[in-house]
Amino acid sequence: xxxxxxxxxxxxxxxxxxxxxxxxxxxxxxxxxxxxxxxxxxxxxxxxxxxxxxxxxxxxxxxxxxxxxxxxxxxxxxxxxxxxxxxxxxxxxxxxxxxxxxxxxxxxxxxxxxxxxxxxxxxxxxxxxxxxxxxxxxxxxxxxxxxxxxxxxxxxxxxxxxxxxxxxxxxxxxxxxxxxxxxxxxxxxxxxxxxxxxxxxxxxxxxxxxxxxxxxxxxxxxxxxxxxxxxxxxxxxxxxxxxxxxxxxxxxxxxxxxxxxxxxxxxxxxxxxxxxxxxxxxxxxxxxxxxxxxxxxxxxxxxxxxxxxxxxxxxxxxxxxxxxxxxxxxxxxxxxxxxxxxxxxxxxxxxxxxxxxxxxxxxxxxxxxxxxxxxxxxxxxxxxxxxxxxxxxxxxxxxxxxxxxxxxxxxxxxxxxxxxxxxxxxxxxxxxxxxxxxxxxxxxxxxxxxxxxxxxxxxxxxxxxxxxxxxxxxxxxxxxxxxxxxxxx
Amino acid sequence: xxxxxxxxxxxxxxxxxxxxxxxxxxxxxxxxxxxxxxxxxxxxxxxxxxxxxxxxxxxxxxxxxxxxxxxxxxxxxxxxxxxxxxxxxxxxxxxxxxxxxxxxxxxxxxxxxxxxxxxxxxxxxxxxxxxxxxxxxxxxxxxxxxxxxxxxxxxxxxxxxxxxxxxx
Numbered sequence: 001x002x003x004x005x006x007x008x009x010x011x012x013x014x015x016x017x018x019x020x021x022x023x024x025x026x027x028x029x030x031x032x033x034x035x036x037x038x039x040x041x042x043x044x045x046x047x048x049x050x051x052x053x054x055x056x057x058x059x060x061x062x063x064x065x066x067x068x069x070x071x072x073x074x075x076x077x078x079x080x081x082x083x084x085x086x087x088x089x090x091x092x093x094x095x096x097x098x099x100x101x102x103x104x105x106x107x108x109x110x111x112x113x114x115x116x117x118x119x120x121x122x123x124x125x126x127x128x129x130x131x132x133x134x135x136x137x138x139x140x141x142x143x144x145x146x147x148x149x150x151x152x153x154x155x156x157x158x159x160x161x162x163x164x165x166x167x168x169x170x171x172x173x174x175x176x177x178x179x180x181x182x183x184x185x186x187x188x189x190x191x192x193x194x195x196x197x198x199x200x201x202x203x204x205x206x207x208x209x210x211x212x213x214x215x216x217x218x219x220x221x222x223x224x225x226x227x228x229x230x231x232x233x234x235x236x237x238x239x240x241x242x243x244x245x246x247x248x249x250x251x252x253x254x255x256x257x258x259x260x261x262x263x264x265x266x267x268x269x270x271x272x273x274x275x276x277x278x279x280x281x282x283x284x285x286x287x288x289x290x291x292x293x294x295x296x297x298x299x300x301x302x303x304x305x306x307x308x309x310x311x312x313x314x315x316x317x318x319x320x321x322x323x324x325x326x327x328x329x330x331x332x333x334x335x336x337x338x339x340x341x342x343x344x345x346x347x348x349x350x351x352x353x354x355x356x357x358x359x360x361x362x363x364x365x366x367x368x369x370x371x372x373x374x375x376x377x378x379x380x381x382x383x384x385x386x387x388x389x390x391x392x393x394x395x396x397x398x399x400x401x402x403x404x405x406x407x408x409x410x411x412x413x414x415x416x417x418x419x420x421x422x423x424x425x426x427x428x429x430x431x432x433x434x435x436x437x438x439x440x441x442x443x444x445x446x447x448x449x450x451x452x453x454x455x456x457x458x459x460x461x462x463x464x465x466x467x468x469x470x471x472x473x474x475x476x477x478x479x480x481x482x483x484x485x486x487x488x489x
Numbered sequence: 490x491x492x493x494x495x496x497x498x499x500x501x502x503x504x505x506x507x508x509x510x511x512x513x514x515x516x517x518x519x520x521x522x523x524x525x526x527x528x529x530x531x532x533x534x535x536x537x538x539x540x541x542x543x544x545x546x547x548x549x550x551x552x553x554x555x556x557x558x559x560x561x562x563x564x565x566x567x568x569x570x571x572x573x574x575x576x577x578x579x580x581x582x583x584x585x586x587x588x589x590x591x592x593x594x595x596x597x598x599x600x601x602x603x604x605x606x607x608x609x610x611x612x613x614x615x616x617x618x619x620x621x622x623x624x625x626x627x628x629x630x631x632x633x634x635x636x637x638x639x640x641x642x643x644x645x646x647x648x649x650x651x652x653x654x655x656x657x
Binding site: 005008009011012013014015016019020021022025026028029030032033036 | 510513514517518521522525526531535538539540542543546547599600603614615618619621646649
């Protein structure tokens with residue numbers, strides 16, 4: 001295709017020769033350009049004004065609370081960032097995020113409860129907890145500021161809490177929760193030292209005797225005042241040893257370093273799995289006020305009794321009143337189940353409480369102070385006391401008049417005296433009456449040896465009923481079925 | 490002409506206001522004819538010319554002498570003309586190819602034949618034969634492929650020949 005197709009070229013040139021811009025077109029173009037210049041100038045002026053206004057607003061908002069109760073622009077930005085972190089934390093924690101945050105930050109249960117009772121969302125609740133914790137103020141103060149309508153930014157500014165503080169607190173919560181959930185927990189035994197003398201160890205029980213227990217390669221002395229617990233119930237070192245024969249056992253031991261560098265066990269919580277044991281330790285670490293997290297509204301409280309009545313109890317370090325009622329079970333070291341009246345001011349208690357509405361109900365009270373018999377100074381559990389001995393054997397003789405018994409396997413024979421403080425129990429540790437004892441029953445007796453060789457019974461446990469003489473007491477005073485074997489242990 | 494245009498473009502680029510007027514005078518006649526073959530009314534052409542020079546003025550500092558300013562100017566103008574055509578013929582816009590509707594022209598057979606072409610075909614015809622523009626430049630200005638441009642030229646020639654020879 002060529003341009004030299006002259007016919008068409010000529011034809012078009014001929015036709016378009018008169019087509020040319022008019023004289024006024026240049027003026028029109030110039031006018032258009034001039035109008036546009038004016039328009040652009042105005043537009044740029046307007047844009048400049050808007051830009052200046054924005055800059056001034058930003059500058060002004062940095063120093064004056066242009067956002068009303070939300071504060072200045074930096075405060076609003078800080079609040080947004082903090083809220084975003086709290087929201088993220090809420091998502092991460094899943095269920096009961098406020099409670100979990102409270103546990104992680106080691107805030108009291110009442111603080112967490114105050115937030116739960118408020119109308120705050122979970123995100124705001126977390127933020128309120130964190131701000132209260134970081135500022136050292138009570139959560140009530142934080143909640144009051146919030147209910148006054150102040151934004152989080154201005155609240156943080158007033159309480160001198162920075163966005164960085166919030167970030168740190170969130171990290172702390174995250175780490176604590178990770179430990180609780182077992183994330184990041186190593187297979188190594190958990191050992192912590194909260195202060196110079198206290199030590200908490202979790203791990204496998206590798207050895208136990210009546211006086212020593214080894215957990216996670218650390219050996220603790222089991223003293224008379226050491227509490228041993230298994231699934232919330234008291235147990236003995238003998239029982240631990242028996243369980244160890246059946247398989248592995250784990251424990252969390254709270255102990256105290258002694259001056260001679262030995263470790264004294266204060267509390268031994270025996271568990272079936274390592275995870276449970278570690279959980280016990282985490283609970284202990286995150287609840288130094290002994291407010292151990294338990295499912296739902298239940299918790300463990302420990303402290304000295306400051307006030308006690310027939311229906312209420314106050315414990316040092318736990319502000320709310322604890323209600324005692326007919327369902328409250330009370331037990332005391334050395335006495336087993338006791339009456340509410342056994343609770344005295346000054347005693348150290350472990351109370352399992354349940355929050356019912358706004359009232360804390362005591363479900364179980366454990367009196368750590370040992371029961372002291374009113375008429376004797378004998379400590380029935382004093383296994384290390386040389387005068388207290390344990391015998392096992394079969395009842396050979398029962399003398400009702402003097403309340404003496406003898407055992408067949410004990411040689412030389414020992415006369416066991418039933419005294420006022422003697423505890424008589426069956427195999428299930430239920431009290432039994434002296435009258436129900438029969439010759440031929442297998443028993444374990446713990447007693448104090450007297451100077452004449454006889455013994456006062458501290459505790460008698462019927463371990464097995466007799467087959468031949470079941471229900472037939474030989475209370476004639478005639479000893480029979482004497483055995484040659486000494487059953488002394 | 491080319492040297493003169495290049496010099497003027499340099500001055501425009503440098504910010505000399507008077508140089509833009511010179512650029513206008515050097516390019517407006519060709520631009521006017523190009524637009525006329527497409528729009529075929531003086532009023533529309535003048536509107537588009539104003540708009541095209543305004544756009545050129547806005548980018549005057551970015552012009553350089555290595556670039557073909559007339560091609561660039563006509564590209565701007567053709568785009569403006571298309572938009573104007575779509576605005577003034579909204580219903581027939583999709584059928585632009587076949588639109589041979591009215592103009593103010595036309596005296597004689599050739600004008601009548603041109604009038605019977607579609608605006609796009611007319612534009613290509615005018616650019617190729619009237620302005621002696623290369624196929625490549627036409628492609629650049631219209632944004633169409635070479636084959637399309639050649640088809641338009643062929644169709645326009647055929648139609649023009651038909652009208653001239655047979656008067657229909």
